[in-house]
Amino acid sequence: MKTEKITLRIYDEVSGDAAISVSDGEAIFHKIDAALSNQLTVVLDFQNINLIITAFLNACIGQLYSKYTSDNLNHYLQLENVKEEDRHLFNMAIKRAKEYFLDPDSFNKSIDEVLGND
Amino acid sequence: MKNFRVNTNISSDFNGYNYLSTLNHQLRQLKSEQIQLDFSGNNWFEANLCAVLGAILYEAAQDFNDISIINLQPAQKNIFSRNHFLASFGGNKIADYNDTTIKYRRNRLSDDKLIKEFLMTELINKPDFPKLSIPAKKEIIRSIFEIYSNAMLHGDCKDVYSCGQFYPNKTPPRIDFSIVDMGKTIRRNVTEFLGTNMSGVEAIKWALSDNNTTKPRDKNIPGGLGFNLIQKFVKMNKGKIQIVSSDGYWHFALGKEEYLTLDYPFPGTIVNLEFNLDDSSFYYLKEENNPKIIF
Numbered sequence: 438m439k440t441e442k443i444t445l446r447i448y449d450e451v452s453g454d455a456a457i458s459v460s461d462g463e464a465i466f467h468k469i470d471a472a473l474s475n476q477l478t479v480v481l482d483f484q485n486i487n488l489i490i491t492a493f494l495n496a497c498i499g500q501l502y503s504k505y506t507s508d509n510l511n512h513y514l515q516l517e518n519v520k521e522e523d524r525h526l527f528n529m530a531i532k533r534a535k536e537y538f539l540d541p542d543s544f545n546k547s548i549d550e551v552l553g554n555d
Numbered sequence: 556m557k558n559f560r561v562n563t564n565i566s567s568d569f570n571g572y573n574y575l576s577t578l579n580h581q582l583r584q585l586k587s588e589q590i591q592l593d594f595s596g597n598n599w600f601e602a603n604l605c606a607v608l609g610a611i612l613y614e615a616a617q618d619f620n621d622i623s624i625i626n627l628q629p630a631q632k633n634i635f636s637r638n639h640f641l642a643s644f645g646g647n648k649i650a651d652y653n654d655t656t657i658k659y660r661r662n663r664l665s666d667d668k669l670i671k672e673f674l675m676t677e678l679i680n681k682p683d684f685p686k687l688s689i690p691a692k693k694e695i696i697r698s699i700f701e702i703y704s705n706a707m708l709h710g711d712c713k714d715v716y717s718c719g720q721f722y723p724n725k726t727p728p729r730i731d732f733s734i735v736d737m738g739k740t741i742r743r744n745v746t747e748f749l750g751t752n753m754s755g756v757e758a759i760k761w762a763l764s765d766n767n768t769t770k771p772r773d774k775n776i777p778g779g780l781g782f783n784l785i786q787k788f789v790k791m792n793k794g795k796i797q798i799v800s801s802d803g804y805w806h807f808a809l810g811k812e813e814y815l816t817l818d819y820p821f822p823g824t825i826v827n828l829e830f831n832l833d834d835s836s837f838y839y840l841k842e843e844n845n846p847k848i849i850f
Contacts, residue, residue: 455675457700458667459708461672465775471678490697491780493706506830510850519848529780537777 443472444480455488462496469497473505473513484518491530498527501533507535556589562596567606567731567827569806574797575607580819582615590615595626603731605640605659606718607825610735612644613661613716614822617729638718657719657732662698664707664715666724674699674717684728691834695730701781702826703733708768708778712738712823722774727833729794737823742801744769750777755803756814763798763805785828792831799825 446521448454450470451461472479479497483489519527525551559578565571582590592612594600624644627635633649635641638656639803642648649828651658656716657677678696706715719732728742742758748769753761753764761767763786768779788808795808802820808829 452668455671455700457671457704457775459704460667479757488693488697488700490700490704491784492701492708492778495776495778495780500775503775507850514850516848522693524848526784530777531786531850532849533780534666534777 440477442478442480444482445492446482446484448482449487450487454483454485456486456493456497457488457490459492462493463500465497466500469501469514470504472503473501473509476513478513478515480515481518482517483520483523484524485516485517486520489523489526491526494526494530495534499530499537502534502538557585557647558589558591558593560593560596561600564597564599566599566601567604567733567797568813569804569813571601571795572607572804572821575604575611575645576799576802576817576819576821579611579614579821579849582611582620582800583618583822585615585618585620587619588621590620590622592622592624593626594624594628594631595748597631597806598628600631601731602634602638602656602720603717603733603827605635605638605716606716606735609640609643609659609718610716610737610823613714614737616730617839626785631769634720638720640718646674655721657721657730659718660716662715662717664713667707670703670715671700676705677719682723684723684834686835686836688837690837691792694792697790698785698828698830699732699734701785702828705781706734706824706826709739709741709744709824712736721806721832723832727793727831729829729831731827733825733827735823735825740801740822741798741821741824742803754816755801755820756805756816757803759798759800759803759805760814787829789828791836792834794828794830796829797825797827 445465447456450465451458469479563574566575616622622644626730635816636647636649637651638659639648640659660673678699703715716735717733719730720769742755745758745761746752763782783798789807790810793809798805799821802817804815804817
């Protein structure tokens with residue numbers, strides 16, 4: 438019988454309780470991408486993770502929006518054991534990624550907008 | 556022999572950074588010289604700024620200059636030995652019996668696992684501050700790692716320098732932590748990204764504005780969240796953030812910000828974070844009405 442679901446244990450993937458490395462985030466992104474490309478469901482298990490930074494989430498999860506839609510991800514990607522106090526980080530990274538990949542070229546503000554020049 | 560006297564007291568403020576960027580400018584004119592940095596006229600040099608001084612001296616040494624630090628006051632010599640700064644410039648290192656330093660380090664960026672291990676050990680095993688809540692402590696550590704990853708992503712350099720100091724006897728008690736890279740400045744990154752020439756201050760303003768990021772398009776990774784998050788936390792914690800990059804200086808404390816221009820550009824980026832350790836807040840910075848994560 439073929440497997441339909443894989444679990445990536447972040448504690449194991451990052452070798453500890455801190456998800457703070459962008460290179461770890463990228464490596465996990467590639468694993469998720471490979472699995473999703475094969476129509477597998479992916480579970481990201483954050484058990485025992487005590488520290489997460491947004492740069493890790495941008496690399497690991499945000500990058501998925503370059504290839505997959507929200508519908509795809511809601512269907513095939515599951516999160517487990519995310520601490521309540523860390524949920525806002527995920528929501529921030531997801532919101533940012535959706536905005537970014539909607540139109541990357543006009544994502545940044547111009548210098549005139551920032552400085553208030555006409 | 557060239558002698559540079561550190562006559563003024565050096566704190567983490569505009570004058571301190573202006574002095575250090577001027578010193579850097581002077582040292583970078585020299586090649587194959589014996590250089591003495593003379594502290595006989597100096598009574599105060601904030602230990603976290605060893606990260607900045609270390610970066611400046613290391614770069615100057617790359618031009619075959621022989622650098623020595625002389626006439627440190629006993630208390631300064633003690634702290635510069637405890638935080639291992641002097642060990643990089645011909646001095647000794649001694650045990651940090653007060654456990655108030657976060658050691659000076661020049662980290663190879665390629666060793667990100669080692670950096671993580673080092674900082675976790677240095678930050679987590681410090682004495683507990685009774686009024687500092689666990690969520691506040693976690694946000695402090697998270698902020699420091701966000702800045703580190705920022706330097707790795709944007710600095711385009713080999714090394715990052717860091718040093719921190721706990722000030723338990725100040726009111727309120729605080730920790731200062733400085734991270735320095737001598738890579739591409741924010742000004743250069745933003746100028747290249749937008750194709751528009753601008754001052755250091757203008758570039759910092761642009762980089763701090765919501766959404767903006769100079770992360771390379773080919774990386775395909777969205778960015779620009781870390782500073783936003785740190786700024787929110789620092790505001791609640793009543794701490795401060797400073798950024799020096801090229802000739803731009805930005806200071807944020809108690810909800811107010813200040814932009815100034817340095818006399819000489821600093822050839823990299825300094826980020827200094829100051830956190831208030833008298834913080835019993837139990838905040839999570841969470842979105843109250845949307846705890847569920849939806850892709």
